[in-house]
Amino acid sequence: MHIQEWLRSLHPGSGIKGSDSEDLWSLLPSLPLSSFSLSSLSLSPSSLLGLGALASLTAYWLVTRPRPMRPPCDLQAQSVAVDGDPSCRRSALLASDSLLEFYYDDTRTFYDMFQRGLRISGSGPCLGFRKPGQPYEWISYTEVAERAQVLGSGLLAKGCKPNPEQFVGIFAQNRPEWIISELACYTFSMAVVPLYDTLGLEAMVHILNLAEITLVICDREEKAASLLENKEKGSTPKLSCLVLFNPFSDALVARAKSCGVEVLELEQLMELGRHNLKDPVPPQPQDLAVVCFTSGTTGKPKGAMITHGNIASNTSSVIKILEGSFVIQQEDVSISYLPLAHMFERMIQVSMFCHGARVGFYQGDISLLMDDIKTLKPTFFPVVPRLLNRMYDKIRSSVNSPLRRALLHYAVRRKQAELRSGVVRNNSLWDKLVFNKIQASFGGNLRFALTASAPISPTVLSFLRATLGCLIFEGYGQTECTAGCTFSMPGDWSTGHVGAPLPCSMVKLVDIPDMNYYAKNGDGEICMRGPSVFRGYLRDPERTAEALDADGWLHSGDVGQWLPNGTLRIIDRKKHIFKLSQGEYIAPEKIENVYTRCVPVLQVFVHGDSLQSHLIGIVVPDPEVFVGWAKERGIAGSYEELCQNPHAKRAVLEDMRTVGKDAGLKSLEQVKDLHLHPEMFSVANGLLTPTLKSRRVDIRKFFQQQIASMYSKTPI
Known part of the structure; x- marks a missing residue:
């Protein structure tokens, strides 16, 4: 007798489907085994064999059945009202209204976090890069730390001061040298000012002058030439030195010399540092780490001043939320392709460094990103909704036959049902039959993905959680609160919200009478306060006062709504900017x-x-x-x-x-x-x-x- 028919005879009306083995496993525990006794059964060999098979199947199911993720708090109460005010809330993970500043006692700055990774990993891989068609090559934590100290010493030899009032520009695509340059600055308490192409020349001039930047580190000659153009016009009088990662022409050197700018190869500056090696001057939590200029939509760009303490508290809060579901291991690896000029990517990387994990960089060409991912096989995938939307469209458009389309939709529904019960996995029957090629296209090792920077469609998010078979979290925030202020709770795989407040953030809603939004009704402008909120805009007290009120609340300009389970939904914009x-x-x-x-x-x-x-x-x-x-x-x-x-x-x-x-x-x-x-x-x-x-x-x-x-x- 077929096993399905035999089970059906034992449990009439069970509805076991011969084509769905997962339904079989889900029904095994409900079989009325207690109703059987030796006195009521004929002890024929076939019956004994059947009982043995049933016992074996039950034991196998008990051992291998998927277990739901245990959420860190009650998912129906993910945030707590502060002082009895339901419009002002903090994370339910906190024991009191005291917000989280750091997770590990020895990680209160970006520099501290890298040093912790150095102690964990030492000679283990840290930063990875690849040449076309080649495997990834790795620079160890020890090498990165040594290069950062040498490069920082070179910056000092070029007249930079070891204090947070010293601003160094970085104008480059993501690559290991970007991170080494940043760490070089932090090793000697200097602050970084990232620059990027889409700012435009006028905005670039404004930034260089406002921050009084004398030295900029670039990747390519074209970027150095664009900076020289402004210098030649007399627009950036303080600029005096350009350091390049890539080779450059004699013509660039001559052009720079004619307007009083020195051009150096990165290795030249490193060599200068080796001959003038200095002991590190580590920063303090209150020291400025980065001035992140937002391109904005009107007027000149604003420079958000982010401290080391801001970075530590924001990173620590994500670690706190994930501590029971996703602990970053030394073997974990993240793919770096989102711009390092923005805080989202930087916070991902410092989280990896803190645990001695690896970061592999894409080749710089977005059209080769999927090839880089297949080669790197990341476990951690930071992503933006735009890319997730493209993935969703590509998967759906690749299924052209009605049968395959029906199978895909059924498989997605089955996986989504598991998600609703708290189960996240990539080894189900459906993963093996339907989703294996999709997962393989991302290297096959994904454990975690994080989407931010803009809202994502609930349909897309739910679909990809099913097909990728990994944890996908959604966060909400902005540069001015370092990166995030809310985050999905592990175990809550519902959609249509951006999670509950991070442990570093207190979030409240404020009335907007003109738009008919009132906090008493559970909606209003989203405001946040806590150790991850920025210091203000660089040398711009007027716009700082517009963003930060007298009580230290950062006004986001977004309109939010508290949901009954304590999570936040974004519903509008206060200002007509989106x-x-x-x-x-x-x-x-x-x-x-x-x-x-x-x-x-x-x-x-x-x-x-x-x-x-x-x-x-x-x-x-x-x-x-x-x-x-x-x-x-x-x-x-x-x-x-x-x-x-x-x-x-x-x-x-x-x-x-x-x-x-x-x-x-x-x-x-x-x-x-x-x-x-x-x-x-x-x-x-x-x-x-x-x-x-x-x-x-x-x-x-x-x-x-x-x-x-x-x-x-x-x-x-």
Whole structure:
């Protein structure tokens, strides 16, 4: 008799499916074994054999059954009201309202954290890199520490001072030398100022002058040349030395010399340091570690001052949350490809260094990232929603037959059912039959992924948690609170929220009467306070006062809502600034002011969704000129007919893009689709305020159907 039929005869109506072995294992414990006794059974050899098989299967299931992850707190109460105020909450992992500053007694600075990893790993691998088609090569913790001390000594020999008021610029892609340069600064208490291409030349000049930077470390000659261009114009008078990782031409040296700038190879500076080696001057927790300039959307970039204590508390809080579910081991490895100029990637790396783990760098070409991942086989994968969305789309589009599609959907549902019960694994039947190739494309060793920088669709997050078979956490925060202020709780695999406050953060919601958000109703502007909140903006007291109130609360500009289980959901933006899915900030009013210069446009509303990568618009054409304007382009019809005409819409869109390009709008700031609406926004229809400003929330609600329709299509 087949084992399925035999079990069905023992337990009539059990519903055991011959094609689903996981259902079989789930039913074995419920079989009424206690109802059987020797006196009621014929002791035939076949019966004894059957009982033996059942006992063996039951024992096997008990040993191998997947066990749910034990959450560190009650998942229905993940945060605790502070002083009885439900709008102000802190982590349920804390025993009191005292927030967490450090996890290990000896890790209160970035420098301390690396030193702890050095003690754990010593000659073990630390930083990895690869050449095309080659395996990864590794630099040990001992080598990194030695190089950092030598390079730091070289910086001192070039006139840098061993104190946190000394700013050193780093203008390079992710690579081991970036981290060695950063550690060189921290070894002698200097502060780092990361620079990056998308800032633009004007912003770069502002940063170099504001921070009074004399020395910048670059990777390529092209970046050094762009800095020299500003020096030649007299825009950056204090710049006096450029240090390059890559080889450079004699022409660059001559050009630099003509405007009073010295150009050195990294090895030259290292050699200078070897001949002038100094003992480390480690930083204190209150010392400045990094000034992270945000590109912003309007005005000059702001330099967020992040201290070593900020970094220690933020990193320690993540370690605290994960202590029972994901302890970083020396064997763990992370892939570094997200920009080191931003705090998210830096916090991932310091967490790895603190535990003596490894960080492998991509080759610098995003098109080769998947090849780097397959070669590196990371266990830790920091990621942004934009990349997760692409993974989701690629997996779904690769399944083209109805049978395979049905199998994928069924397998995902089965894994999602396990997730709801707290089980996270990659060795189920479905992993072996359906998801093994997906997991292999990421190296096959993933244990942990963290997504941040922008919200992620619940559908995408739930799908990838099932298919990748690893822990995927979501965090929320911003540069000004070092990186994160909320984080998913281990064991809570629900979606639609960004977790509970980190142990280093107290989070409260504040009334926004103009938008009808009130803390008493559980929603309002998200504010945070604690040891991970930044010191302020560099030499900018006015904007510091806008971000930090008198009581030390950082006002995020995001609108949040407390959920019954103590987690936070992001529901809106206080200011009319939002992020796209790739993490880019957009100021819609600036774009709207540009588009109203278009002849056929009377009113325009620009909308972006943080789950989408592009903008769309609602346009009210000017009724006095639209018909004639369209007729000149060979498009006939009444005003109302033209608003429904796809050719007219395309013509308006092309005109807007031309005007936008002439005005200097970036590609991301240009709308990719629009809806033509024949009725003006007005006070009477509730779409304008009495001062004739757009009621953005109401416009968004009014055109909800059109917005959804535009985002469901491929951009024009």
